[in-house]
Structures are given as C-alpha cells and as structure tokens.
Amino acid sequence: MTALPSPHRRTLLLAPLAAATACGTPSDTDSGRTTGSSASSASGNKGRRVVRTQPGITTVQPAHVLLLAHDLSPAGPSVEDVRRVLSHWWADQASRPVPGVTPTVAVGPALYRKLGLTAPPRLKDLPSFPRDRLEPRHGGGDIILQICGPTAAACDRAATRLTARAAGILVPRWQQPGFLPPRPAGQTPRNLFGFKDGTENPTGDELTRWIWHDDGSTFLVYRRIHMNTDTFTTLPPTRQEQIIGRHRTTGAPLGTHHEHDPVNLYAKTPQGRYHIPTHAHIRLAHSRLDGGARMLRRGYSYRNTPHDQGLLFLAYLRDPALFTRVQERLATDDAMNPYIEHRASAIAHVLPPPPPGQPLGNQLH
Numbered sequence: 079m080t081a082l083p084s085p086h087r088r089t090l091l092l093a094p095l096a097a098a099t100a101c102g103t104p105s106d107t108d109s110g111r112t113t114g115s116s117a118s119s120a121s122g123n124k125g126r127r128v129v130r131t132q133p134g135i136t137t138v139q140p141a142h143v144l145l146l147a148h149d150l151s152p153a154g155p156s157v158e159d160v161r162r163v164l165s166h167w168w169a170d171q172a173s174r175p176v177p178g179v180t181p182t183v184a185v186g187p188a189l190y191r192k193l194g195l196t197a198p199p200r201l202k203d204l205p206s207f208p209r210d211r212l213e214p215r216h217g218g219g220d221i222i223l224q225i226c227g228p229t230a231a232a233c234d235r236a237a238t239r240l241t242a243r244a245a246g247i248l249v250p251r252w253q254q255p256g257f258l259p260p261r262p263a264g265q266t267p268r269n270l271f272g273f274k275d276g277t278e279n280p281t282g283d284e285l286t287r288w289i290w291h292d293d294g295s296t297f298l299v300y301r302r303i304h305m306n307t308d309t310f311t312t313l314p315p316t317r318q319e320q321i322i323g324r325h326r327t328t329g330a331p332l333g334t335h336h337e338h339d340p341v342n343l344y345a346k347t348p349q350g351r352y353h354i355p356t357h358a359h360i361r362l363a364h365s366r367l368d369g370g371a372r373m374l375r376r377g378y379s380y381r382n383t384p385h386d387q388g389l390l391f392l393a394y395l396r397d398p399a400l401f402t403r404v405q406e407r408l409a410t411d412d413a414m415n416p417y418i419e420h421r422a423s424a425i426a427h428v429l430p431p432p433p434p435g436q437p438l439g440n441q442l443h
Contacts, residue, residue, distance in 0.1 A: 131294040134180035143256040144233035147219025148248035155247045161439025166243045168438035179227040184426030189220035207409040217422040256378030256390040274329030288372045293430040302422035305388035310417040321413040323358030357413040
C-alpha cells in the first residue's frame with residue numbers, strides 16, 4: 079500500500095500549485111485587469127477592486143509566444159537610459175496596437191545590482207535544484223520580454239521593433255519561441271506528452287490573493303523543460319496516467335470522471351491503494367500540500383529541433399520562494415523526472431503599470 083507524504087513534509091512546503099509541465103489557460107479577466115474582493119468603503123461593506131496590471135498575464139492566451147532576454151550594453155548605460163527604453167516600449171505598445179499581441183516587461187535581479195538600485199526584497203536568483211541541466215547562455219537576463227501573439231510572425235515583428243528601440247542601451251542575450259498545439263475551441267491545451275496541461279489555474283479573487291501585489295506587480299519564473307517524448311509516449315497508457323495523476327483522454331484526476339473534478343489526494347481503490355500514486359506529478363504539486371497557495375501558469379510548448387522540444391514553463395506569483403519550495407519537492411520525488419530535464423531558467427520582477435499617461439520607466443526605481 080502506498081502512503082501519503084509525512085505530515086512534516088505536508089506542512090513544511092508552503093508553496094503554490096505548480097506543475098512542472100503546465101500550460102496556463104485564460105482567466106476570466108479583461109486585458110490587463112483583474113478583480114478581487116476587498117473592503118471598499120469605511121463602512122466595511124464588501125466590494126470589488128480593480129488591479130491595473132501589464133497585459134499578457136491574465137489576458138487571453140494566444141497561440142504563440144516569443145521570449146526575449148536582454149542585458150545592459152557593455153558601454154555602461156545609466157539608469158535614465160534604461161528608463162527611457164522601457165518608456166519607449168510602453169509608448170510603442172500604446173501607439174502601435176497589434177490585435178492580440180501583448181508585450182510584458184519584467185526586470186531581472188542583476189539589473190538592479192548593475193544600476194545600483196534596490197531590488198524588491200523577494201527578487202533573488204533561483205537556487206540550483208536536483209537534476210537541473212541548465213545552459214547559462216539560454217537563461218537569466220537583465221530584462222525579460224514576453225511577447226504573445228496570434229502568429230509567430232506577429233511576435234517576431236514586435237520583437238524586432240522593440241529591440242531596435244533599445245539599440246546602444248541593451249543587447250540581446252537569448253530568445254525562445256513557443257506555441258500552443260492545436261485544440262478544439264475552449265478546450266485545455268495538451269502538452270507534448272499528450273496530456274491536458276493547465277487545468278487548474280487561479281481565477282477571480284484567487285488572482286488577487288496569490289498573484290498580484292497592490293500596485294499590480296508580480297514575479298515571473300521561467301523554466302525551459304526538455305521533454306523526452308519518444309520514451310514517455312512508448313509507456314503503456316496506464317503507466318503514463320500514474321506518472322501524471324490524470325486520465326490521458328479526459329484530463330480527469332485518477333479516480334474521477336471529469337477534467338475539473340476536484341483532486342482528492344486521499345481517495346483509495348477497493349484494494350486500499352491511493353488512486354493518485356504517491357509520486358504522481360499532480361499529487362506532489364497540489365496546493366493542499368502548500369496551504370492552498372497557488373501560481374498562475376501560462377506555459378507554451380516549444381520545438382527547437384526534433385531532439386530538443388518540451389515546455390516553456392511561465393509562472394506568475396506573488397513570491398518566488400513559493401516556486402522554489404514546490405520545485406524542490408518535484409525535483410526530488412516526481413515520477414516524471416526520468417522523462418524531463420530543466421535546461422534554462424530565469425526570474426524577473428514584472429513592473430507595475432504606470433498611471434495613465436505616465437512612462438513605464440518611472441516604475442524602475
């Protein structure tokens with residue numbers, strides 16, 4: 079008979095729901111805004127507040143993404159130079175809106191150090207995790223741009239234009255395209271292992287609680303995860319399902335029938351075994367083990383070559399330490415580990431949007 083992780087382990091890890099192979103799905107928000115419950119008046123009446131945010135996080139997830147990282151130019155630009163670039167990017171987005179294209183700007187911890195600025199206290203380089211095989215030249219970065227759009231060409235055009243605006247101040251470090259595999263309208267995307275990916279994401283009030291700070295900022299964690307599809311997909315379907323913890327066809331948690339049925343970590347078969355095995359991916363990533371805390375996943379598949387393909391894991395959350403705790407658990411015990419490899423990593427602070435009519439550069443301070 080399998081056993082649940084010990085009570086000590088269940089209470090030790092206070093981190094959000096984070097599947098290492100998870101594509102985000104659109105939330106119930108409009109472009110760049112999300113609502114959450116709050117006390118809205120002195121009388122104590124419950125109300126709804128609006129948090130202004132950058133686009134490209136809770137906006138509807140289009141079919142393509144292009145991730146770009148830039149570093150400061152060796153010429154040693156000033157704080158004002160960088161602020162000017164960020165403001166040009168923000169103005170470009172406002173003056174040249176392209177339907178469905180949403181650039182999102184985030185600042186890495188190294189930029190604050192290089193410019194002599196004080197970084198947000200929670201913005202720290204991620205630690206090394208067991209089994210990491212990171213390629214430094216494809217990770218990190220002083221500034222991270224996430225450009226989402228309906229086509230790869232639309233993302234490329236936006237990236238070319240924004241990079242040109244940064245000439246002499248920033249230099250390209252790496253870029254990585256991604257895509258969502260075709261799926262029926264309204265259905266959860268499937269990853270390259272063939273499983274529905276992104277079933278559980280916070281929405282509504284949960285976004286205010288777990289994702290946004292009061293100023294509309296958040297943190298981005300990026301991981302490029304190679305997936306050994308040739309090996310995984312030759313496993314018997316029942317073994318694949320035990321590794322993931324969900325039925326391949328429906329996406330339902332093992333022991334249930336529908337994709338969005340609650341995950342019951344304690345449900346057992348008539349033989350006394352847990353429906354969801356001890357080392358199943360969704361068990362180790364479940365929010366019940368983390369005090370209910372969660373992160374918003376907005377992942378994409380990638381295919382650089384026939385032998386280099388997998389998941390671009392993009393997670394937004396209030397505190398990157400939560401990702402660290404979850405990943406430490408997954409890296410140690412996840413049954414999926416023999417079939418995946420983390421090859422690139424980055425962390426960044428998603429700047430809050432400026433007040434209407436103001437430049438984004440003022441938010442870097």
